[in-house]
Amino acid sequence: MARPELEFTKEDRKLVETLAGYGLPHEDIALLIKDGITRKTLAKHFRRELDAGKAKANAKIAQSLFKQATEGNITAAIFWAKTQMGWREVNYVDVTRRDATELTEDELYSIAATGSTRDTETESGKRKLN
Secondary structure (H helix, E strand, C coil): CCCCCCCCCHHHHHHHHHHHHCCCCHHHHHHCCCCCCCHHHHHHHHHHHHHHHHHHHHHHHHHHHHHHHHCCCHHHHHHHHHHHCCCCCCCCCCCCCCCHHHCCHHHHHHHHHHCCCCEEECCCCCEEEC
């Protein structure tokens, strides 16, 4: 004997759209409909509500972010530039090698002792090689 077709109310549809907008996982939304339905049933009968809820939430967040960015919130403006305008931060590292004949005696001793030629400041304020 076949199962009876499930009937969903406007309230069920509104709840699904709202919860999808809040970002709840589909498994959790399915548990809150009727006495609990499967994720597959949720997807089959509420596809439009699941998609619309997420789209409406994204639009509202985008609107808020855009408003903040255009009103001087630097963090919001940077985020917008990176995600919507394709901007990115680039760090260039200039790797140069010096010939050993160009190194001072102190630098050669430092490399031999520590493997580094970084300058650091001592407690007395004098610079030394590490």
